[in-house]
């Protein structure tokens with residue numbers, strides 16, 4: 587069982603347009619509406635793949651009921667903490683060339699009492715039996731940055747492994763609690779290490795800093811350049827090309843879901859993570875992959891990593 591915790595879930599709306607021109611009205615033929623938030627997406631992917639999961643989340647207002655209704659319809663078990671303010675809506679604009687522009691609301695502020703109830707709900711879910719706890723996404727305004735550190739401590743006190751996917755102060759603050767894995771993307775690596783992450787070597791350096799400050803392993807997602815796994819045994823890089831990228835919204839969440847479903851450590855889990863992340867990138871909106879969407883044969887693992895490989899390009903050395 588994998589328990590996910592989402593302190594700041596969302597309703598995700600994706601509108602598809604041919605191309606964006608700033609300052610113009612765009613008529614979108616359709617909008618896709620999905621339950622959102624990083625932990626919610628990890629649980630949605632696991633459920634779709636037939637893996638036991640419970641999504642612990644805060645959900646207020648009519649939007650909160652819509653969110654839990656959508657999750658029930660998708661067969662995702664939830665533990666809902668009702669709060670005063672309504673769930674946020676996040677908008678993604680998908681252009682025909684694969685460019686995604688996202689507008690994420692800050693989300694409703696939680697009171698200290700609501701934050702405590704979320705931790706209690708997570709604790710109860712773990713006590714029903716879990717191998718992993720995944721704490722994912724931004725924290726709502728006013729939530730102490732130490733929230734994820736407390737979640738990791740709650741997991742460890744019950745012999746449960748902890749994975750954290752967050753950014754900024756919330757990511758930094760969880761490290762002393764020694765989560766088994768953190769999952770930054772390229773910009774989160776750069777923000778944490780305060781360096782420009784231009785090459786694979788830069789990404790490895792930034793990931794090492796996260797390990798130096800407490801993370802046991804770093805699963806760093808690098809968009810079209812795949813992902814790095816940096817742990818106590820070394821560094822592995824892998825990738826899985828996607829013929830047509832439809833929407834990368836949720837790709838990082840699907841990737842973390844694959845990693846945890848495959849045991850949460852080592853090259854075998856990295857392979858699964860890459861297959862699930864690539865499958866999500868090939869699907870529109872926040873659609874997440876089921877078993878039939880996975881192509882494990884597309885995954886390539888590079889044990890000898892090329893530190894000069896420029897990210898965002900296709901293998902060109904830095905300065906070339």
Ligand SMILES: Nc1ncnc2c1ncn2[C@@H]1O[C@H](COP(=O)(O)OP(=O)(O)O)[C@@H](O)[C@H]1O
Pocket residue numbers: 770771772806807808809810811812813826827828831834835836837838839841859860863864867
């Ligand atoms: N353009 C792409 N081509 C192939 N795989 C992709 C692409 N974009 C994302 N992915 C897959 O999804 C994972 C997560 O994407 P990324 O954008 O790095 O994370 P996040 O969604 O957390 O920002 C990547 O590590 C990769 O496996």
Ligand SMILES: O=P(O)(O)OC[C@H]1O[C@](O)(COP(=O)(O)O)[C@@H](O)[C@@H]1O
Pocket residue numbers: 594596598621622623624625627676690722723724725834835836837838839840872
């Ligand atoms: O909590 P944050 O950082 O605002 O992110 C929330 C958004 O991230 C998502 O979970 C997608 O995540 P990724 O694109 O990083 O995989 C959306 O469903 C949601 O709108």
